[in-house]
Amino acid sequence: MSEERIIAYREALREAMVEEMRTDPTIFLIGEEVAEYNGAYKVSQGMLDEFGAKRVIDTPIAELGFAGISVGAAMNGLRPIVEFMTFNFALLAIDQVVNSAAKVLEMSGGQFNCPIVFRGPSGSAGQLGAQHSQMFENWYANVPGLKVISPSNPYDAKGLLKSAIRDNDPVVFMESEVMYGDKGNVPAGEYIIPIGKGDIKRSGTDVTIVSFNKMMKVALSAAEELAKENISAEVIDLRTIRPLDFPLIVESVKKTNRLVIVEESWPFGSISSEITFQVQKYAFDYLDAPIKRVTGKDVSLGYAPTLVEAYLPNVADTVKAAKSALYLV
Amino acid sequence: MAQTAPAAKATKVTSVNGKAQGSKELTFSKEIYMRWYEEMLLMRRFEEKAGQLYGQQKIRGFCHLYIGQEAVVSGTMSALEKGDKLITAYRDHAHAIACGISPNAVMAELYGKIDGSTKGKGGSMHLFSKEHNFFGGHGIVGAQIPLGAGIAFADKYLGTNNICVCFMGDGAVRQGALHETFTMAMLWKIPVVFVCENNRYGMGTAVERTTNVPDLYKIALAYDMPSAQVDGMECEKVHAAMKEAADRARNEHIPTFLEIKTYRYKGHSMSDPAKYRTREEVDEYKAKDPIEHVEHTILASNFATKADLEAIEEKIKQIVEASVQFAEASPFPDASELYKDNYMQEDYPFLMD
Ligand SMILES: Cc1ncc(C[n+]2csc(CCOP(=O)(O)OP(=O)(O)O)c2C)c(N)n1
Ligand SMILES: [Mg+2]
Numbered sequence: 001m002s003e004e005r006i007i008a009y010r011e012a013l014r015e016a017m018v019e020e021m022r023t024d025p026t027i028f029l030i031g032e033e034v035a036e037y038n039g040a041y042k043v044s045q046g047m048l049d050e051f052g053a054k055r056v057i058d059t060p061i062a063e064l065g066f067a068g069i070s071v072g073a074a075m076n077g078l079r080p081i082v083e084f085m086t087f088n089f090a091l092l093a094i095d096q097v098v099n100s101a102a103k104v105l106e107m108s109g110g111q112f113n114c115p116i117v118f119r120g121p122s123g124s125a126g127q128l129g130a131q132h133s134q135m136f137e138n139w140y141a142n143v144p145g146l147k148v149i150s151p152s153n154p155y156d157a158k159g160l161l162k163s164a165i166r167d168n169d170p171v172v173f174m175e176s177e178v179m180y181g182d183k184g185n186v187p188a189g190e191y192i193i194p195i196g197k198g199d200i201k202r203s204g205t206d207v208t209i210v211s212f213n214k215m216m217k218v219a220l221s222a223a224e225e226l227a228k229e230n231i232s233a234e235v236i237d238l239r240t241i242r243p244l245d246f247p248l249i250v251e252s253v254k255k256t257n258r259l260v261i262v263e264e265s266w267p268f269g270s271i272s273s274e275i276t277f278q279v280q281k282y283a284f285d286y287l288d289a290p291i292k293r294v295t296g297k298d299v300s301l302g303y304a305p306t307l308v309e310a311y312l313p314n315v316a317d318t319v320k321a322a323k324s325a326l327y328l329v
Numbered sequence: 330m331a332q333t334a335p336a337a338k339a340t341k342v343t344s345v346n347g348k349a350q351g352s353k354e355l356t357f358s359k360e361i362y363m364r365w366y367e368e369m370l371l372m373r374r375f376e377e378k379a380g381q382l383y384g385q386q387k388i389r390g391f392c393h394l395y396i397g398q399e400a401v402v403s404g405t406m407s408a409l410e411k412g413d414k415l416i417t418a419y420r421d422h423a424h425a426i427a428c429g430i431s432p433n434a435v436m437a438e439l440y441g442k443i444d445g446s447t448k449g450k451g452g453s454m455h456l457f458s459k460e461h462n463f464f465g466g467h468g469i470v471g472a473q474i475p476l477g478a479g480i481a482f483a484d485k486y487l488g489t490n491n492i493c494v495c496f497m498g499d500g501a502v503r504q505g506a507l508h509e510t511f512t513m514a515m516l517w518k519i520p521v522v523f524v525c526e527n528n529r530y531g532m533g534t535a536v537e538r539t540t541n542v543p544d545l546y547k548i549a550l551a552y553d554m555p556s557a558q559v560d561g562m563e564c565e566k567v568h569a570a571m572k573e574a575a576d577r578a579r580n581e582h583i584p585t586f587l588e589i590k591t592y593r594y595k596g597h598s599m600s601d602p603a604k605y606r607t608r609e610e611v612d613e614y615k616a617k618d619p620i621e622h623v624e625h626t627i628l629a630s631n632f633a634t635k636a637d638l639e640a641i642e643e644k645i646k647q648i649v650e651a652s653v654q655f656a657e658a659s660p661f662p663d664a665s666e667l668y669k670d671n672y673m674q675e676d677y678p679f680l681m682d
Contacts, residue, residue: 032532033532033534036605037532037533037534037605040532058534058538060500060503060531060534060539061471061503061504061539062504062505064505088469089469089470091469092469092504092505126389126390127389127441127452128390128391128452129390129450129451129452129454129455129468130451130455131455131467131468131469132390132391132468266680267680267682268680293682297668298679298680298681299668299679300671302449302450302451302452302662302666302667303389303390303451303452303453303455304441304442304443304449304452304661304666305389305441306441306449306662306663306664306666307450307662307664307667309664310664310667311667
């Protein structure tokens with residue numbers, strides 16, 4: 001790895017797009033406020049200046065329309081990057097993502113593929129109320145034909161976004177409003193991170209904690225807390241949600257015999273539900289305790305700070321879940 | 330069929346004792362002028378305070394101020410009847426106050442307190458009051474357009490003789506939902522008035538950058554829906570256009586699309602530095618300030634003296650100050666509130682693990 005270079009998550013994403021756009025003229029960026037405003041969250045800052053209005057395209061507020069136009073363009077030789085201002089608003093476009101992008105290869109008997117990236121922030125970001133606080137990784141991950149990525153730090157974000165842009169299938173790439181300013185080491189040189197590979201962010205022996213996106217902070221802090229009590233937690237960052245790296249989790253559980261999953265979104269039919277099924281199937285005999293999870297509460301998230309605090313997974317609950325998997329509480 | 334007052338006629342509405350876009354002469358009483366003045370001044374001072382409090386982090390999340398656009402809501406409210414419904418997007422403080430939600434309840438909501446209009450659950454973007462026929466503050470751009478038609482659909486179905494006024498921004502008219510709704514609103518003769526508050530920008534995007542048809546009232550032409558372009562800096566013109574549209578909705582069940590041209594003095598939200606427009610442009614609109622316009626008429630017509638208006642200013646200052654005290658004193662909702670209001674079913678079995 002080249003020498004230390006600290007940049008923000010949003011800059012890492014921008015570098016991935018810029019580098020890929022420099023080498024492949026069929027790639028373009030499209031979305032609300034991406035060009036003249038330099039991005040609602042400044043991810044695309046400066047890109048209009050470099051690539052011009054042909055390749056960095058501002059849209060009206062018409063998510064279904066510009067997502068569909070981009071899918072059509074992808075079917076006909078281009079490689080769009082579609083920015084949704086947030087994934088809450090991508091719900092207006094989900095028809096084209098699910099019914100068109102995800103299915104066109106299969107429906108056309110392999111003739112038309114759809115090399116497209118749908119990206120933007122996902123999840124809660126402070127006190128934004130019920131309509132602006134949602135996380136839909138599991139919704140997209142449910143759909144055959146899509147790949148889903150949700151990185152937790154600048155390094156992973158850059159390497160995975162480059163892979164997503166180069167991928168010949170549709171990729172849903174989910175970021176976080178509250179992580180755009182997070183800084184991390186991103187080497188200056190070229191690298192990519194393969195889609196579908198989780199990452200052990202901390203090794204341990206007593207309990208496995210699995211998470212992704214900004215909840216990785218909770219998972220890693222919980223591991224710190226547990227370490228103070230001589231409990232060694234292994235922390236796995238999924239990074240890619242579909243295809244999910246089940247073997248990595250199963251191997252870890254075979255070592256630790258205990259599993260805690262931390263997930264920001266709602267519990268019903270969640271990523272943690274799917275992991276739980278796979279682990280009970282492939283590591284049943286290795287489990288020394290029922291699998292635990294810490295998720296967002298099973299409700300719509302209100303505005304007040306007390307509600308946000310009570311809703312989101314936190315370090316204390318994760319520590320408690322880990323200890324309960326160890327029969328210590 | 331009562332066909333359109335074309336925009337050319339509508340924009341001729343210029344005099345203070347305005348002409349509606351049709352032929353009716355409208356004159357406004359002292360009472361209406363005083364009501365407009367007081368109501369708009371309350372909206373203005375309330376939001377100036379909210380802006381300050383946002384800076385002090387008493388108000389969090391997204392907060393969108395309406396300052397500059399007040400005449401759209403005030404001119405609308407004076408033209409409506411009791412029981413008429415309103416729905417809008419997230420820029421909703423003024424609509425809520427004009428509907429009759431107390432400044433105390435609105436301020437407490439901005440604070441996220443339990444005595445807020447939605448118990449601290451909605452915040453700035455999601456003010457609601459069933460009691461005051463305010464169907465909310467909605468955060469997904471354009472989502473309120475079909476909802477507004479649906480509310481009016483229900484009033485017609487129930488035979489109430491009330492209508493719904495459905496507000497949206499200039500950015501929102503680009504959503505497919507508008508076009509689907511306009512089709513059905515005309516087909517089913519729904520008593521709704523659609524109002525596009527054209528403040529020239531959707532976030533940082535000027536209207537001209539979103540369409541080759543910058544006269545937004547023309548959107549309605551494809552549906553044969555009556556429409557007009559209205560000067561939104563003057564209550565008289567808004568009232569006249571709204572009265573005509575409301576009558577048409579109420580009496581003939583014909584929807585109208587009003588493009589009301591207005592301006593927001595502040596950024597899109599508290600975090601927008603608004604670099605996409607010039608100081609001169611902002612000043613141009615401030616020179617047509619809706620409150621000053623009404624104030625001028627009041628004084629010129631001897632409806633009140635300068636001292637009377639100062640007394641009103643003082644009263645409003647007290648109301649706003651009291652709303653801050655009220656919000657400060659109210660507690661945040663208890664964490665247990667999370668599980669309330671998600672279902673009507675009282676013993677709904679939430680997943681707890
Ligand atoms: C479906 C959807 N897309 C994007 C957004 C983000 N957003 C919030 S307000 C806004 C601009 C809307 O402008 P306009 O309709 O003109 O209303 P104004 O803010 O001027 O009142 C955007 C893009 C959203 N809330 N919902
Ligand atoms: Mg606007």
